Amino acid sequence: MLELTKEEEDALDGKHGETLALAYRVLVAIGEASGSDKLIPIEWAHLSGVNYNTIGDAGVDFLSHLSSDAKFKVKTTVNPMGFDFDNVAKYGLDDEFIKKQASIKKSYEKMGAISSFSCIPYEIFNVPKRGTHVSFAESNAAIYANSISGLRTNKEGAFSALASALTGKSPCSDLRDEQNRKPDLTIRMKVEAKDELTYGMLGYFAGKVAGNSVAISGAGRLDKRSCKSLCAGMGTSGRCGMFTLEEGEGEKIDFDQKELQNIHDELNTSEHGDVITLGSPQLGLEEIRDLSGMLKGRSFTKQCMIFCPRAIKDQIRNLGYANEIERAGGEILYDCCTCLSPLIDKDEVDSVTTNSVKGAYYLRTSNEVDVNLKSLKRIINEETK
Amino acid sequence: MNVKIIVRGKAQGNLLVAKNPINFLGGIDKKTGMVHDTKHDLFGKSVAGKILVFPFGIGSSVGAYTIYSLKYNKCAPSAMICQKADLTTASGCAISNIPLVTMSKEDYDSLKDGQEITLDGITGNIS
Numbered sequence: 001m002l003e004l005t006k007e008e009e010d011a012l013d014g015k016h017g018e019t020l021a022l023a024y025r026v027l028v029a030i031g032e033a034s035g036s037d038k039l040i041p042i043e044w045a046h047l048s049g050v051n052y053n054t055i056g057d058a059g060v061d062f063l064s065h066l067s068s069d070a071k072f073k074v075k076t077t078v079n080p081m082g083f084d085f086d087n088v089a090k091y092g093l094d095d096e097f098i099k100k101q102a103s104i105k106k107s108y109e110k111m112g113a114i115s116s117f118s119c120i121p122y123e124i125f126n127v128p129k130r131g132t133h134v135s136f137a138e139s140n141a142a143i144y145a146n147s148i149s150g151l152r153t154n155k156e157g158a159f160s161a162l163a164s165a166l167t168g169k170s171p172c173s174d175l176r177d178e179q180n181r182k183p184d185l186t187i188r189m190k191v192e193a194k195d196e197l198t199y200g201m202l203g204y205f206a207g208k209v210a211g212n213s214v215a216i217s218g219a220g221r222l223d224k225r226s227c228k229s230l231c232a233g234m235g236t237s238g239r240c241g242m243f244t245l246e247e248g249e250g251e252k253i254d255f256d257q258k259e260l261q262n263i264h265d266e267l268n269t270s271e272h273g274d275v276i277t278l279g280s281p282q283l284g285l286e287e288i289r290d291l292s293g294m295l296k297g298r299s300f301t302k303q304c305m306i307f308c309p310r311a312i313k314d315q316i317r318n319l320g321y322a323n324e325i326e327r328a329g330g331e332i333l334y335d336c337c338t339c340l341s342p343l344i345d346k347d348e349v350d351s352v353t354t355n356s357v358k359g360a361y362y363l364r365t366s367n368e369v370d371v372n373l374k375s376l377k378r379i380i381n382e383e384t385k
Numbered sequence: 386m387n388v389k390i391i392v393r394g395k396a397q398g399n400l401l402v403a404k405n406p407i408n409f410l411g412g413i414d415k416k417t418g419m420v421h422d423t424k425h426d427l428f429g430k431s432v433a434g435k436i437l438v439f440p441f442g443i444g445s446s447v448g449a450y451t452i453y454s455l456k457y458n459k460c461a462p463s464a465m466i467c468q469k470a471d472l473t474t475a476s477g478c479a480i481s482n483i484p485l486v487t488m489s490k491e492d493y494d495s496l497k498d499g500q501e502i503t504l505d506g507i508t509g510n511i512s
Contacts, residue, residue: 022480029479033391033470033487048447055450056415058457062480139445157449159476207443238443239471266424362445365411365422 002031002171003038011167019070019166026163031171034154040172042153043074043128045165046121048137049158050079050108052100053340053366060100063107072112073168077121079138080282080307080337081105087333091343111165117335118309120228122149123284135170137161139235140228140281140358146242148227152176155241174212175241183215183248190256194220196229197375200357201263202255203233210240215248225290225376228281232358267360270370273353276300276383278376279307280338280359285315291330292321294376298384300329305343310334328384340366355379386492386511388466391475394484394506396464401435402498403427409448409473418460436504437462438496442474452477464504468493 010016012024027039049055055063082101083093109115118124121136122144128134130150136142137156145151154174156164164170174180187206191198199222206214222230222245234240283291283306291306306325308316313334316322322332336343338359344352344367351370352363360371374382404426407413412422418433432455442448452474455461464484467474478485484506503512 026476026479029392029485030472030475032389033475033485034472048445049450051447054410054445054447056454056457058415058454059450061457062453137447154472157471157473157476158447159449159480160472163476236444239441362411365408 002028002036008039017069019066023163023166026159027167027169027171030157030160031173034171034173036171036173038172039169040133040176041168042133042135042164042170044134045072045074045076045161046134046136046138046141047076047108047113047158047161047165048079050104050117051082051340052097052104053082053342055104057100060103063104067107067110070111070166072165074165076113076165077116077118077125078108078113079119080117081335082342083336084333085335093342097342116309116311118311119281119337120284120309124309124311127151133170133176135161135164140232142241143231143235143243144228146175147231147244155235155239180212181242183213183244184250185210186215186217186248186250186252188252188254189216189218190254191260194226195375195377196225197355197357197373198260199226200229200233201260203230204237204263204357205255205259206243207234207236207238207240209253210238212240213242214240215244215246217247219245224284224286229357232281232356236358236361264373267357267364268371268373269364270351270372273351273372274302274349275344276302276304276353276379277307277338277344277359278304278355280354280356282307282309282337284309285312288312288316288321288325289319292324294380295324295328295330295384298328298380300384302383304330304383306330306332307337308332308334338363344369353379353383386488388486388488388509388511390486390506390509391470392478392483392485392506394464394482395504396436396484396506397503398434398436398463398501400438400496400498400500400502401427401430401432402496403437403439406441406443407439408444409442409451409477410445412444413451413455415451415454416458418455431460432462433460435462436464436466436502438466441467441469442471448473449477449480452483453481456481456483464506466493466496
């Protein structure tokens with residue numbers, strides 16, 4: 001049973017307005033659902049539900065109504081939108097979508113959100129000290145925050161993070177509790193080829209079989225690209241919100257060539273892509289640097305969209321990375337991502353090549369296009385010359 | 386039956402029982418309530434007006450808005466019953482005012498597809 005303070009009870013009863021009552025209703029529902037006994041303060045909320053494609057007219061109206069009197073109480077950052085306002089004219093997107101997306105952007109900004117429009121807040125903001133409670137709704141970001149940054153968050157829902165942003169609180173449950181952070185399952189990495197795609201599929205496998213927290217052994221040293229890919233794959237297929245990179249206690253299962261092939265067969269539906277997309281999660285500074293290095297003296301043989309946070313725009317221009325990528329024919333887009341992008345239209349595109357497991361899942365289920373899944377190295381080898 | 390109330394409310398209707406977890410974002414068409422994930426055991430069925438029974442929700446947190454959209458588009462389930470209430474389903478139901486309860490595995494397993502029930506998610510009774 002969730003115990004509320006007098007002030008929280010009053011807010012739930014509507015004594016501080018309908019907005020706070022709604023926020024507390026959500027906190028109480030998830031608190032009861034997760035068996036927590038109290039609400040605790042959080043320092044940072046990261047919201048999903050920003051892309052018009054994901055929230056639809058219901059979301060637009062809901063946020064517009066909410067923003068008429070709501071203000072965020074803590075630092076609040078937001079996930080990517082559907083497109084980049086700077087170059088949307090090039091992509092022939094319909095005006096209705098642009099208008100609705102503008103409304104969503106305005107609603108979040110009116111409530112006090114930082115206009116980050118990024119799914120990698122852990123890479124572009126100062127990360128608080130280890131052990132700090134945050135509320136991250138973006139699944140790859142929640143897993144990264146717990147596993148790499150040492151922060152504490154559950155894999156929040158769009159509404160629970162929003163309720164946290166409005167109240168500065170979250171139910172104390174699951175991964176907020178030290179004892180639940182200990183993995184009860186170990187996945188032994190038995191696949192030889194260790195690139196970001198393999199780690200993405202390992203994550204996707206882990207998400208299917210793990211509970212709250214999972215141990216992964218034999219993974220070796222992960223670079224940032226592989227680490228982000230692992231987090232994103234894990235966040236797509238299940239509820240697991242954290243991993244450690246060592247052998248843990250409890251049951252042990254292997255991720256071998258056969259499991260890898262099963263996941264590959266589930267996600268890969270084509271041997272060819274009409275378009276290439278890189279970035280789900282968005283590429284950070286380090287990955288853009290690597291990509292520009294790989295593209296030296298080469299050019300893409302087909303359209304390639306590269307998704308980044310706007311926070312790195314000036315840096316990648318000044319360092320010359322953006323010029324190198326654009327010279328090679330890459331299109332750099334800010335504020336948006338592969339995942340649920342309206343820029344991939346099934347009437348114009350049959351299949352997409354990507355190295356993202358998360359991207360592959362949503363391209364197939366939401367954009368309804370076929371997916372040609374391959375590693376960045378193979379993309380560079382086979383799709384540039 | 387002993388249920389745990391996650392979101393209060395009452396509902397009456399036929400059960401639609403899923404074997405697999407549900408990924409609301411991508412798995413269900415928010416305009417029609419049709420399950421359109423070809424890999425899901427409810428593929429081709431509509432959740433509209435049903436008491437939706439499934440183990441738990443999976444996938445992107447944005448799925449909570451899909452639940453809200455289903456309600457907005459008048460094709461939402463009238464209630465949901467889960468084995469374990471995940472955060473996406475709980476918050477989506479809270480904001481959409483859709484009653485949500487969880488129950489023991491034994492009671493959950495006794496629920497039959499198509500069965501008509503009355504769910505009182507205030508007192509916690511099912512009949």
